[in-house]
Amino acid sequence: xxxxxxxxxxxxxxxxxxxxxxxxxxxxxxxxxxxxxxxxxxxxxxxxxxxxxxxxxxxxxxxxxxxxxxxxxxxxxxxxxxxxxxxxxxxxxxxxxxxxxxxxxxxxxxxxxxxxxxxxxxxxxxxxxxxxxxxxxxxxxxxxxxxxx
Numbered sequence: 001x002x003x004x005x006x007x008x009x010x011x012x013x014x015x016x017x018x019x020x021x022x023x024x025x026x027x028x029x030x031x032x033x034x035x036x037x038x039x040x041x042x043x044x045x046x047x048x049x050x051x052x053x054x055x056x057x058x059x060x061x062x063x064x065x066x067x068x069x070x071x072x073x074x075x076x077x078x079x080x081x082x083x084x085x086x087x088x089x090x091x092x093x094x095x096x097x098x099x100x101x102x103x104x105x106x107x108x109x110x111x112x113x114x115x116x117x118x119x120x121x122x123x124x125x126x127x128x129x130x131x132x133x134x135x136x137x138x139x140x141x142x143x144x145x146x147x148x149x
Contacts, residue, residue, distance in 0.1 A: 002127045005044060009061070011033030012115075013102050013141060023141040026045075026089055027045050027046055028045060028046055028047055028048045028057075029041075029043075029048060030047075030048040030049075030056045030057045030058040030059075030066050031056065031057075031058025031061075031062070031101065031127060032045075032057055032058045032061065033055065034084075037047045037057065038087060041057065041061060041067060041068070043057045043068060043070055048069050049067075050052060050068055051067060051068050051070040052070055052073075053070040053071075053072075054073070054100075055067070055073050055074065056100065056101055056127065057072075058101065058127055058149045059099075059100055059101050059127030059128075060073070060074070061070070062128055063098050063127065063128065064128065074098035074102070075098060076098070076128070077095040077097075078095050078096060078097075078143070078144075079095070079096045079097070080093060080094065080095055080143070081093070081094045082094070082095075083133065084086060090136055090137050091132070091135075091136070092133050092134055092136060093134075093136060093143065094131055094134075095107060095131070095132050095134060095135050095136045095143060095145065096129055096130065096131040096132075097129070098129055099123075099124075099126060099127065099129070100125045100127065100147070101125055101126055101127045101128050102124075103124075103125040103147055103148065103149065104120055104121075104122060104123065104124060104125070104147070104148040105123040105124075105125060105130070105145055105146065105147055105148070106120070106123065106146045106148070107119045107121075107123070107132060107134070107143065107144075107145055107146075108121045108143070108144050108145075108146060109134075109137075109140070109141050109142065109143055110141070110142045110144075111138060111140060111141060116144070119143075120132060
C-alpha cells in the first residue's frame with residue numbers, strides 16, 4: 001500500500017510517494033485514526049466497536065460518550081421540544097436523535113399508533129445528533145424515529 005503526501009513549494013506543489021504513515025490509518029473504519037485510538041481513546045484499532053455495545057467507537061466519541069464502557073451509549077429515544085407561536089399556541093415540534101454511521105432513519109407520524117405515515121425518510125446517520133423541525137398537522141399526533149440496518 002502506498003501513501004501520498006503533499007509538499008508545498010514556493011511555485012507549486014510536489015506529490016511524493018512513500019511508505020504508509022501509521023498516523024493516517026483507520027483499519028477498522030470507525031472514524032478514528034489508529035494512532036489516536038491507541039494513544040488517546042484506549043480503544044481497539046481493529047474493532048469498530050471496542051466495547052461491543054452496538055455503537056462504533058468514532059460515533060460514541062463524536063456524541064460525547066465513552067467507547068470503552070458498554071453502559072456508556074447514546075440514548076436511543078428521540079428528544080422532543082416545542083416551538084410556540086407568539087400567542088402561545090404550538091407551531092412545531094423539534095425532534096432530535098443520535099445516529100449511527102451508515103444507518104438510515106425515518107421519522108413517522110400516527111394519529112392512532114396503528115397506522116404510520118412517513119414524514120421524512122432516508123436520513124443517513126453520521127454518528128451525530130440530527131434535529132428536525134416538524135410542522136404540527138393535528139392536535140393529536142404521535143411521532144417515532146425508526147432505524148433501519
